Amino acid sequence: MELHNLKPAKGSVKSKTRIGRGQGSGKGGTSTRGHKGAKSRSGWSKKKNFEGGQMPLQMRLPKVGFKNPNRVEFVVFNVANLQSISEKYSLSEITLENLYANRIIKKRDRVKVLGNGDISKKVNVSVHAISASAKEKIEAQGGTVNLV
Numbered sequence: 470m471e472l473h474n475l476k477p478a479k480g481s482v483k484s485k486t487r488i489g490r491g492q493g494s495g496k497g498g499t500s501t502r503g504h505k506g507a508k509s510r511s512g513w514s515k516k517k518n519f520e521g522g523q524m525p526l527q528m529r530l531p532k533v534g535f536k537n538p539n540r541v542e543f544v545v546f547n548v549a550n551l552q553s554i555s556e557k558y559s560l561s562e563i564t565l566e567n568l569y570a571n572r573i574i575k576k577r578d579r580v581k582v583l584g585n586g587d588i589s590k591k592v593n594v595s596v597h598a599i600s601a602s603a604k605e606k607i608e609a610q611g612g613t614v615n616l617v
Contacts, residue, residue: 544578549586564595
């Protein structure tokens with residue numbers, strides 16, 4: 470066996486049907502597109518979600534809900550999370566810069582602290598928002614709360 474002797478297995482390679490190359494090919498004339506109409510012309514494509522004239526699904530379903538364009542999204546931490554973050558990264562002060570530096574939040578994230586769980590360590594917190602119960606728990610341990 471040499472390179473000039475190689476050829477594909479019998480029946481594995483099939484030549485492409487050349488459409489619109491005369492009547493003798495059997496695929497001439499209308500080139501398998503039928504007669505006239507949009508589908509026979511170049512550039513035609515069916516609209517996305519077109520259901521043959523039937524009322525489309527997105528029009529049959531009712532409009533629901535409301536998206537407030539002015540909504541402020543917060544990354545939420547509970548008091549118990551603050552305890553574990555301060556121990557893991559050995560932080561006595563939890564600020565946005567510290568959280569960002571340790572890749573806990575992204576640069577533009579807004580942070581809110583909620584009061585779920587307990588804290589047994591003095592921690593100074595500087596965040597965008599905090600719940601009343603979380604503030605109470607942090608200050609009970611001798612920590613301070615700063616709103617940015």
